Amino acid sequence: MHIPDNFLSTRVWLTLDGVAAPAVAWVARRAHKGLDEARIPLLGVLGAFVFAAQMVNFPVGVGTSAHLVGGALLTAILGPAPAALVMTAIIATQAFVFQDGGVLALGANVFNMALAGVLAAWVPLRLFSGRRRVSLFLAGFLSVAMSAGLALAELTISGIRMPPRLLALSAGLFAIGAIVEGMITLAAVRAIERLNPRWIGPAPANGSRAWAAIAFAAVLVVVVGLFAASGAPDGVMQIGQWADLHARPVWAAPMADYSLPAGPLWLRRPAAAMLGLGLVGGSAVAASYFLLRRRSS
Amino acid sequence: MHHVVVEQWSRRRSFLHVRDARAKLLVALALLAALATAPASPISAVPFAFLVLTGIAAARLPMASMLRKAAVVLPFSLLFALVEWAAGQPMAGMALLAKSYVSALTVLLLVASTPQPLLLSGMESLGAPRLLVLMAQTLYRYLFVISEQAQHMRLAASCRQGSGARRSRARAFQAAAGALAILFARSYSRAEGIQRAMAARGFTGDFHSLQRRSFNSRDTVFACAGAALAVLAHLVARRP
Structure with missing residues (x-):
């Protein structure tokens, strides 16, 4: 879900641009560390592959079809940092070349899909590396659920007043989309492995499992929280009032x-x-x- | 292919085409920011639309095709405009529609008057990570090649199975996954070929451009005037 310009309030897009820009710089550095310079074309071509893969339609339901989003697939193939960088390049290309998603909202879209989405995909891959099918399905599911939930939350914070029923409906549709992405990721990775197992290496073993477990819990809390919040925005407002969020600003900006x-x-x-x-x-x-x-x- | 046309437009020559990519990028950002902070009314978009249309005319780009291409943003905006309308705010919905359309047109004008390699190297000199820019360059270069391959595969598949073939959904799903894997295999082997060819030609991680443009005084004047016009348009938009 690519948010165009003028949908987010200045507060939201500027903050997310501010978060995404240094985060992408950091991801680029991490990706660069383990990368042979000669492999740069490979990453670019895989980005083009994800673009083209969106033309392959997967039949779901009656007369409807879905396509791959790709964050989880890239994470399974390349690892988290290169995958996040390739996703950033894809999202920026979509914004500039195809006017799919805004330029000011680029930070928001990169944050939702390339940073949070890839993190949400990496965590189950790392944590459940023993159970390949479960981890692949969860990776696809969580990456889309995370991105869609964040986008929905950002639009709501920006003051797009969706009626509660419509919000619940779109949250439901996103949940179905997330399940479908999980299924597509699983099927695609297994099909690629059948062709050549070397293309998809063993699950990433770097990083500690404890951190991955904490991150997994955080991802689950965020995803469930985002969907619960978008289903019941009045409830969130209520909590905000209880917590008296606006009473005392900590720092006068x-x-x-x-x-x-x-x-x-x-x-x-x-x-x-x-x-x-x-x-x-x-x-x-x-x-x-x-x-x-x-x-x- | 859709974007090949824009690619051809970006290689024309005009007052706007010869400006430095960085100057154009900064002016586009100023316009977008000024439009985004303008009041939520459809009339806000009018002065910005005037500026962008003038830009399209100055760049001697085909007006009707540009207006049609920017309409890709409309389905999404229309949906949210209806939502706002249903929530009892028809003006906010109209504003969303008008402003997002003019924003898309602004970005389209930028890419239709700047060749992609120059735009990307402009972004790099404005601080975008080098690795990201290199990746975006190769992505853009092979996007159409691999998309075309995907289209050929789709055509071949429908020739083999026929459009009326009825299969179980699970098998069709597996077939799509197989097609994806084949496309991946072909992309991967193409990437390896490219990698070897580039290594043989001495690629060490840098793309060299034959055109070296410097930011001259005209570009400075253009950037300042563009930013001033963006603020002026914002001022006009605020007037009731």
């Missing part, structure tokens, strides 16, 4: 409500947004600069 504190009234909001974009770009550049320096030293 210099640009509260995303408008500059001074200057002509008409300039405050666009100037704040542009300044924010500049800060996001600057922080990403600074992050990659320092990371690169650390790598070369």
